[in-house]
Amino acid sequence: MADISIVQEHRLTPNKAREAAQKVADKISAEYGLECAWQGDVLHFERSGVHGSLAVEARQVEMNIRLGFLMSAFAPAIEAKVTEKMKAVFGAA
Template structure:
């Protein structure tokens, strides 16, 4: 197993971060075939996701997105590409929302 950990701070506040996490969850389901579930909390939401060879969590709070991904043996060969794509996509989403705020 190979792990990917990614953290992105933000200044969007919890409501906007929750909205963005919902958008991420929809896109992840449609584009990557991830089965996603969200557990909402008062201070943070936790999205769990999985598909064959990949599982993980995205914890969303009022000031950060914390993403932890576990790759199975077959997917671990793609770790550098997945890390780059995750950083690019999550950063793009946050930047776009920050400009609209």
């Protein structure tokens, strides 16, 4: 098992931050085949071997990913890609 935690600051309004979170979710779900669902201001995602959440807060977003045994070998590459996508989407503000 491997855990990934990424915090990205932003200067977006709550609605814009949620839209940006959805963009990140759309990108990672297409790339990794994840199912996504909102629960309040937290976007939950999962697939076999991967589950996690993306919490949208006033000045930051926090993504937590738990990888199963087989996926844990790819943790560094997954963390780098997700960090890059979050910076591109949330850091642009």
